[in-house]
Amino acid sequence: MTYKAEYIWIDGTEPTAKLRSKTKIMAGTPGAVAELPVWGFDGSSTNQAEGHASDRVLKPVFSCPDPIRGGENILVLCEVFDIDGTPHASNTRALLRPLAEQFAAQEPIFGIEQEYTFFDGARPLGFPVNGFPAAQGGYYCGVGADEIFGREIVEKHLDHCLAAGLSISGINAEVMPGQWEFQVGPVGPLEVSDQLWIARWLLYRTAEDFDVSATLDPKPVKGDWNGAGAHTNFSTKAMREGYDAIITACEALGEGSKPMDHVKNYGAGIDDRLTGLHETAPWDQYKYGVSDRGASVRIPWQVEVDRKGYIEDRRPNANVDPYVVTRLIVDTCCTGLEK
Numbered sequence: 001m002t003y004k005a006e007y008i009w010i011d012g013t014e015p016t017a018k019l020r021s022k023t024k025i026m027a028g029t030p031g032a033v034a035e036l037p038v039w040g041f042d043g044s045s046t047n048q049a050e051g052h053a054s055d056r057v058l059k060p061v062f063s064c065p066d067p068i069r070g071g072e073n074i075l076v077l078c079e080v081f082d083i084d085g086t087p088h089a090s091n092t093r094a095l096l097r098p099l100a101e102q103f104a105a106q107e108p109i110f111g112i113e114q115e116y117t118f119f120d121g122a123r124p125l126g127f128p129v130n131g132f133p134a135a136q137g138g139y140y141c142g143v144g145a146d147e148i149f150g151r152e153i154v155e156k157h158l159d160h161c162l163a164a165g166l167s168i169s170g171i172n173a174e175v176m177p178g179q180w181e182f183q184v185g186p187v188g189p190l191e192v193s194d195q196l197w198i199a200r201w202l203l204y205r206t207a208e209d210f211d212v213s214a215t216l217d218p219k220p221v222k223g224d225w226n227g228a229g230a231h232t233n234f235s236t237k238a239m240r241e242g243y244d245a246i247i248t249a250c251e252a253l254g255e256g257s258k259p260m261d262h263v264k265n266y267g268a269g270i271d272d273r274l275t276g277l278h279e280t281a282p283w284d285q286y287k288y289g290v291s292d293r294g295a296s297v298r299i300p301w302q303v304e305v306d307r308k309g310y311i312e313d314r315r316p317n318a319n320v321d322p323y324v325v326t327r328l329i330v331d332t333c334c335t336g337l338e339k
């Protein structure tokens with residue numbers, strides 16, 4: 001008996017990495033991820049090596065059922081290593097691992113809201129061939145063929161994520177035609193990040209069968225449209241139990257150089273999206289507030305009522321690397337909460 005293992009990895013494209021994958025035919029039936037073999041690839045084709053020493057190593061770190069191929073087939077997310085065993089410079093997961101371990105006792109969990117936009121050739125799905133659609137306002141969580149474009153793909157993607165066993169917590173139509181969101185979590189930093197990368201791969205792969213592409217471009221259309229973000233919801237055990245810890249986390253994110261340290265790693269092109277005009281504070285200002293969708297960090301109103309819960313960092317771009325945003329938030333907030 002054989003099965004197909006789709007080895008998926010994150011490449012070295014600048015400034016925003018892309019997903020790559022290839023298929024390995026395996027004998028027997030799939031076991032635990034730790035038992036899957038390492039594999040190699042040509043790093044010179046993915047901006048991860050020079051041609052004269054181009055071999056790079058794929059080490060499986062997460063696997064799940066392959067909902068596209070079905071049966072015994074699996075998806076295998078990998079970390080990229082040099083042949084001497086050091087994590088490749090593009091391997092941001094390797095930097096998250098020690099932080100996740102260091103602060104595991106605080107039980108940090110994340111829910112990430114992934115916004116994205118479908119494109120039909122050069123135009124967002126649903127945009128007229130000439131000119132522009134009606135302005136932002138009616139599309140968010142809309143219904144009906146005049147406002148909704150691509151729902152068939154969205155539903156299929158959701159089913160694929162569920163069949164893969166991912167912790168998808170919801171979906172919604174967004175503020176621009178062809179723009180959508182799904183949420184992953186809340187689960188730990190490595191788990192949410194691995195699952196988000198797999199969910200992104202499934203998004204591209206699902207849309208491919210409809211001749212539609214999906215993009216995480218933070219500002220896919222210039223002008224008076226919100227752009228696409230990846231609001232990152234975060235809590236620790238202490239935050240889930242009391243309000244002081246909620247405030248401590250918000251303050252820690254605002255201390256000293258922290259706002260800039262975070263924002264410059266929250267996805268390429270963040271200044272195009274965080275202008276201050278579209279549902280977030282400007283990229284160079286930090287503020288937090290209850291129910292404030294114009295803040296950098298929002299405390300949901302229910303959290304203030306309950307005096308416990310989580311916070312939402314509204315700044316990350318749709319194209320953010322989840323291994324990076326979760327690492328920075330764990331580092332800043334868990335260090336702040338430890339004091």
Ligand code: ADP
Nearest residue numbers: 109110111112113169183185186233234235310
């Ligand atoms: P919004 O109102 O900002 O659109 P969403 O419903 O899209 O909110 O997303 C909220 C996210 O917050 C979900 O991914 C959810 O799993 C996550 N979440 C809920 N509770 C917590 C928590 N205690 N810690 C971290 N994330 C949480």
Ligand code: MN
Nearest residue numbers: 040041042045
């Ligand atoms: Mn070849």
Ligand code: MN
Nearest residue numbers: 113181183231
């Ligand atoms: Mn949302």
Ligand code: MN
Nearest residue numbers: 113115174181
């Ligand atoms: Mn949204």
Ligand code: MN
Nearest residue numbers: 113231312314
């Ligand atoms: Mn949100």
